[in-house]
Amino acid sequence: MIVGDPALTEVVLPRKYNVEKAWSHIKAADSALAASMDDAAYIEFQQRVKLADGSNPFKALVTSIIFQQIHGKAAASIRNKFIRLFEAPIPFPDEAIILPSSFPWFPTPDMILSKSIEELRSAGLSQRKAEYIRDLCTKFSDKTIVGEDLDGMSDEDISKLLCSVKGIGQWTVDMFLMFNLCHPDVLPVSDLGVRKGVALHFNTLKKKDKNKKDILPSPEEMRQLTDIWRPYRTLGSWLMWRIQEIKTVVDD
Numbered sequence: 001m002i003v004g005d006p007a008l009t010e011v012v013l014p015r016k017y018n019v020e021k022a023w024s025h026i027k028a029a030d031s032a033l034a035a036s037m038d039d040a041a042y043i044e045f046q047q048r049v050k051l052a053d054g055s056n057p058f059k060a061l062v063t064s065i066i067f068q069q070i071h072g073k074a075a076a077s078i079r080n081k082f083i084r085l086f087e088a089p090i091p092f093p094d095e096a097i098i099l100p101s102s103f104p105w106f107p108t109p110d111m112i113l114s115k116s117i118e119e120l121r122s123a124g125l126s127q128r129k130a131e132y133i134r135d136l137c138t139k140f141s142d143k144t145i146v147g148e149d150l151d152g153m154s155d156e157d158i159s160k161l162l163c164s165v166k167g168i169g170q171w172t173v174d175m176f177l178m179f180n181l182c183h184p185d186v187l188p189v190s191d192l193g194v195r196k197g198v199a200l201h202f203n204t205l206k207k208k209d210k211n212k213k214d215i216l217p218s219p220e221e222m223r224q225l226t227d228i229w230r231p232y233r234t235l236g237s238w239l240m241w242r243i244q245e246i247k248t249v250v251d252d
Contacts, residue, residue: 017184019046022232026239029228033201033236036243045238052182057147058140059106060180061162064198065132066125066171081123086111109137132167139165155183178234185234187226189219197240198222 023042027034053060066074066082080098084108092099112120112133120130139145145165158181159173163171174188188194195216199205202225204216217225229236 008250010240017049017182017232019049019235022235026229026235030236033239033243036239041239041242044242045235048179048238049182052179054151054181057104057150057176057180058109059104060137060176061136061168061172062103062106062112062133064176065129065136065167068129068167068172078124082125083107085115085119085123109140115143128167132165132198135166136168150181155186174183176235183234185228185231185233187222187237189222189236192216193244194237194240195222196224197237197242197244201240201243 019042023045027037063079066079070078076098083099083103083106084092084095088105088107090105105208117127117130117134120133121127125133136145140147145161153161153176158177159170162168162173162176163170167192171188171190174186174191177183177186178188196205196214199214199216202217204217204221204225226236227231
């Protein structure tokens with residue numbers, strides 16, 4: 001049994017940024033959006049930034065694969081079983097307790113590679129997810145991906161590197177950049193909630209097509225519309241999720 005030092009993958013510090021400065025910039029640059037930027041929203045976003053954890057990029061990326069297409073208790077249960085497949089240097093709580101995301105240990109790439117696909121699947125992973133996680137582990141183990149290098153890389157270079165991993169696409173990378181590495185200028189153009197929010201906010205929502213689907217702005221249109229938010233498009237994107245949710249509640 002391989003037992004890993006939890007410090008081995010804890011290498012990247014979040015790129016924290018000044019929330020007050022970002023908030024002031026967006027309010028000044030986008031007067032229409034400023035109306036929805038109340039104190040409650042500020043506190044909520046500030047807390048989200050404080051919770052950003054880029055200390056273990058490997059853990060964050062494995063977790064993102066586990067959580068793909070499943071949510072809530074089901075995903076947390078699989079993650080719990082996955083971690084318990086390994087021998088940790090600290091005691092696990094009772095098996096009836098789901099390990100929180102803050103549990104201070106996570107298996108290393110080599111530990112995971114020591115397990116077969118079948119063993120990984122015993123935690124509830126699909127065949128594909130087990131294969132994706134092993135591919136990610138291989139790239140960390142052979143230094144194709146070096147955790148400590150990520151903090152000094154551009155968003156574009158991180159995207160290119162991580163998208164070379166099976167099962168990791170641009171949306172996963174964008175969420176990682178926004179909520180783990182805490183990069184300030186990320187616009188997740190493939191995120192449906194952000195696309196809908198941009199369409200509502202900039203009044204570009206087009207009539208439904210023949211398949212009865214709203215025609216939302218293209219990635220290039222989104223970049224053009226939100227250029228006024230630079231260099232804080234992460235905050236702008238977060239506000240799009242928020243106003244889209246509020247709009248839906250009001251309409252209901």
